[in-house]
Amino acid sequence: MNTLLLVIALLLAAAMLGAAWVSIRVHRVATAMLAAGLVSLFASVMFLLLAAPDVAMTEAAIGSGLTTFLFFFVLGRVRGGRDD
Amino acid sequence: MEAIMDIIGGLLMVGGACFLLFGGLGLIRMPDIYNRIQAGSKTTTLGTLLTLAGAACLQPAWGWKLLLIGIFLIFTNPVSAQVLASTAHRRGAHQSPLTEVDRLAEDREGKA
Amino acid sequence: MVEILIMLAAGITGAAFLLALGRFVLGPSRFDRVVAFDVLTVIAITFIVLAALLENRGIYLDAALVYALLSFLGVIAIARYLEGRF
Numbered sequence: 001m002n003t004l005l006l007v008i009a010l011l012l013a014a015a016m017l018g019a020a021w022v023s024i025r026v027h028r029v030a031t032a033m034l035a036a037g038l039v040s041l042f043a044s045v046m047f048l049l050l051a052a053p054d055v056a057m058t059e060a061a062i063g064s065g066l067t068t069f070l071f072f073f074v075l076g077r078v079r080g081g082r083d084d
Numbered sequence: 085m086e087a088i089m090d091i092i093g094g095l096l097m098v099g100g101a102c103f104l105l106f107g108g109l110g111l112i113r114m115p116d117i118y119n120r121i122q123a124g125s126k127t128t129t130l131g132t133l134l135t136l137a138g139a140a141c142l143q144p145a146w147g148w149k150l151l152l153i154g155i156f157l158i159f160t161n162p163v164s165a166q167v168l169a170s171t172a173h174r175r176g177a178h179q180s181p182l183t184e185v186d187r188l189a190e191d192r193e194g195k196a
Numbered sequence: 197m198v199e200i201l202i203m204l205a206a207g208i209t210g211a212a213f214l215l216a217l218g219r220f221v222l223g224p225s226r227f228d229r230v231v232a233f234d235v236l237t238v239i240a241i242t243f244i245v246l247a248a249l250l251e252n253r254g255i256y257l258d259a260a261l262v263y264a265l266l267s268f269l270g271v272i273a274i275a276r277y278l279e280g281r282f
């Protein structure tokens with residue numbers, strides 16, 4: 001693995017930790033869900049750096065796209081559009 | 085010839101990265117949400133397009149795929165920024181005290 | 197020469213990444229966090245292109261294509277939720 005790619009991977013790992021910390025520390029459900037989507041985004045780029053492009057594509061489509069969309073859709077339906 | 089294209093591609097990539105850095109800087113420094121949307125949307129669109137152009141100069145065989153990514157980016161990035169700004173304005177997000185004029189609020193007042 | 201330029205570009209993009217992540221962690225309102233999410237997605241596309249160049253594998257660009265299409269969908273869903281229109 002290239003040294004530069006290793007540095008990028010370490011940066012992404014630190015960013016994943018930061019986003020996960022935000023996700024468990026924050027009080028609003030919407031922000032926590034956004035932070036979880038961010039963890040998924042970084043995980044997808046990390047998969048790509050670990051030479052697994054098909055896994056990265058699936059993670060990008062399902063984890064970062066569909067899960068975030070579905071969570072906000074359901075959250076909007078459950079609470080009747082009201083924010084807590 | 086190939087060496088010249090390589091240098092041009094590298095310089096384009098550095099320029100695009102500089103625009104991304106300006107976007108990040110604006111995201112930190114700007115006072116309210118509307119200015120942050122402005123800084124975060126325009127600069128990142130141009131920066132990523134420059135980076136894609138640089139990659140196309142370095143690897144001409146990937147040109148079509150990079151062009152497709154650029155076209156999608158041109159279409160989707162301004163749309164998401166506009167939708168977000170409209171939602172923030174409708175929900176009454178905090179405006180900087182330096183704001184001088186708000187045409188959208190004037191329009192809504194006129195219609196109501 | 198080209199390697200040095202690509203390394204410089206990667207370093208500057210990493211700095212932009214850290215700044216946008218700082219706005220996401222600090223962000224006082226929810227809208228700030230959504231904007232930071234959008235910017236981070238675009239910066240991830242740049243990282244993917246850089247990785248494809250460094251590893252010299254064109255198949256990596258497909259993931260960037262998926263992101264260019266899907267980041268928009270996520271932001272639209274979030275905006276509709278915040279507006280209370282689902």
